[in-house]
Amino acid sequence: MHVLITGGAGFIGSHLAEYHLARGDQVCVVDNLSTGALSNIEPFLGDPSFRFVEADILHWSDLGKTAAWADRIYHMAAVVGVKKVLEDPVAVMATNMTGTEKILRAVHGGGWNPQVVIASTSEVYGFNPKGSFAETDDIVLPSAGRLRWTYAVTKLADEFLAFSYARKYGLNIVIVRLFNTIGPNQVGHYGMVAPTFVRQAVHGEPLTIYGDGAQTRSFCDVRDTVVALDRLAACPRAWGEVVNVGNDQEISIRGLAELSIQRANSSSSLQFLSYKEAYGEEFEDVTHRRPVLDKLRALTGFAPKWKLTDTLDDLVEQERAKMLHAVRDSREWPRLLTSSSARTRY
Numbered sequence: 001m002h003v004l005i006t007g008g009a010g011f012i013g014s015h016l017a018e019y020h021l022a023r024g025d026q027v028c029v030v031d032n033l034s035t036g037a038l039s040n041i042e043p044f045l046g047d048p049s050f051r052f053v054e055a056d057i058l059h060w061s062d063l064g065k066t067a068a069w070a071d072r073i074y075h076m077a078a079v080v081g082v083k084k085v086l087e088d089p090v091a092v093m094a095t096n097m098t099g100t101e102k103i104l105r106a107v108h109g110g111g112w113n114p115q116v117v118i119a120s121t122s123e124v125y126g127f128n129p130k131g132s133f134a135e136t137d138d139i140v141l142p143s144a145g146r147l148r149w150t151y152a153v154t155k156l157a158d159e160f161l162a163f164s165y166a167r168k169y170g171l172n173i174v175i176v177r178l179f180n181t182i183g184p185n186q187v188g189h190y191g192m193v194a195p196t197f198v199r200q201a202v203h204g205e206p207l208t209i210y211g212d213g214a215q216t217r218s219f220c221d222v223r224d225t226v227v228a229l230d231r232l233a234a235c236p237r238a239w240g241e242v243v244n245v246g247n248d249q250e251i252s253i254r255g256l257a258e259l260s261i262q263r264a265n266s267s268s269s270l271q272f273l274s275y276k277e278a279y280g281e282e283f284e285d286v287t288h289r290r291p292v293l294d295k296l297r298a299l300t301g302f303a304p305k306w307k308l309t310d311t312l313d314d315l316v317e318q319e320r321a322k323m324l325h326a327v328r329d330s331r332e333w334p335r336l337l338t339s340s341s342a343r344t345r346y
C-alpha cells in the first residue's frame with residue numbers, strides 16, 4: 001500500500017510511518033519541521049520504502065501528484081499546542097484550514113479515491129460541561145474573540161470541510177477526534193503535559209501544574225492510537241463519519257504529576273501556577289475530557305492495550321537515556337589526551 005502522511009515527522013505522524021513501514025508499505029512523509037523533528041524519522045531515512053519531503057503543505061508543488069499516488073492519506077499536519085496557538089493564531093488558521101482544504105482538493109482532483117484520515121481533536125467539544133463526550137454531543141464554543149479557542153474552531157472547520165467533500169464527491173474520508181495522546185517522540189515545548197511532567201520528574205525539578213490540578217484527562221498511548229487510525233481508515237462504515245479516538249481511563253492532572261514522580265522514583269515537588277502565570281493571559285481550561293468510545297468499538301472492535309503506567313515507564317526510560325547522551329556529548333575530552341604533555345608521550 002502507498003501511504004502519504006502529512007505532518008509525518010511529528011509525534012503521531014512518525015509513529016504512523018513506523019507502523020506502515022513495519023507492514024511492508026511504501027510511505028511518503030511531508031513535513032515543514034515546524035514542530036516535528038528530523039530525529040523522529042531518522043531511523044527510516046535509509047529505507048527504500050520511505051521518502052521524506054521537507055515542504056509546507058500550503059505550498060508543496062507535488063501535492064496533487066503524491067495524493068494521486070496514495071492509497072491512504074493521514075492528514076496530521078497542523079499547528080498544535082496551546083502555547084503556539086496563543087502566540088500565532090494567524091498561522092493556526094492558515095495551516096489548519098487552508099492546509100486541509102488543499103489536501104481535500106488534491107484528493108478529489110487525483111481521480112483516485114484513497115482512504116483519508118483527517119485529524120480533528122477533542123477540543124472541538126469546547127466547554128460543554130458534560131465531561132464524557134460522544135460524537136453526537138453538542139459543541140459548545142464561545143461566541144467570538146477568545147483566541148484560546150482558535151485551534152478548536154479551525155479543527156471544527158476541517159471537520160465540516162471533510163464532511164462536505166465526502167458528501168459531495170463520495171470520498172472515503174474518516175474524521176478522527178483525537179483525545180490526549182502520549183508516548184515516545186512527543187515534546188513538551190508546546191504545552192504538552194505528559195512529556196513535561198516526565199522530564200521534570202527525571203531531572204528532579206518541581207512539576208508545574210496549571211490551575212489546581214483537579215481537571216481530568218484521559219491519555220491514550222500513541223501505539224494504540226495508530227492501530228485505531230489504521231482500522232478506521234480501512235473500515236467503509238467509518239467513511240463519512242466522525243469518530244472519537246482515545247482511552248477512556250481518566251486521571252486528574254495532579255494525579256498524573258504524582259504518578260510521574262512515582263514512576264521516575266523522583267523526589268520532585270509539585271508547583272501550582274495560575275493559567276495567567278503559565279500563559280501570560282487568562283485561559284479557560286476544560287475541567288473534564290473523557291471520550292465515549294462506543295462508536296470506535298462498534299466500527300473496529302478496538303480496545304487500547306497500553307496502560308498509563310507502562311507508557312510513563314517508557315517515557316521515563318527514554319528521558320534518562322536522553323540525559324545520559326547529553327552528559328556524554330557535553331563531556332570534554334580527557335585532559336590527558338589533548339594536553340601537550342599527553343601528546344609528547346607518543
Ligand SMILES: NC(=O)c1ccc[n+]([C@@H]2O[C@H](COP(=O)([O-])OP(=O)(O)OC[C@H]3O[C@@H](n4cnc5c(N)ncnc54)[C@H](O)[C@@H]3O)[C@@H](O)[C@H]2O)c1
Binds near residue numbers: 010179180
Ligand atoms: N497529540 C495529541 O494529543 C493530539 C490531540 C488531538 C489532536 N491531535 C492532532 O493530531 C495531529 C498530529 O498532532 P501531533 O501531536 O503529532 O503534533 P506534532 O506537532 O508533533 O505534529 C504535527 C506535524 O505537522 C507539521 N506541520 C505543521 N504545519 C505544517 C505545514 N504547514 N506543512 C507541513 N507540515 C506541517 C509539524 O512540523 C509537525 O511535524 C494534529 O493535526 C493535531 O491537531 C493531536
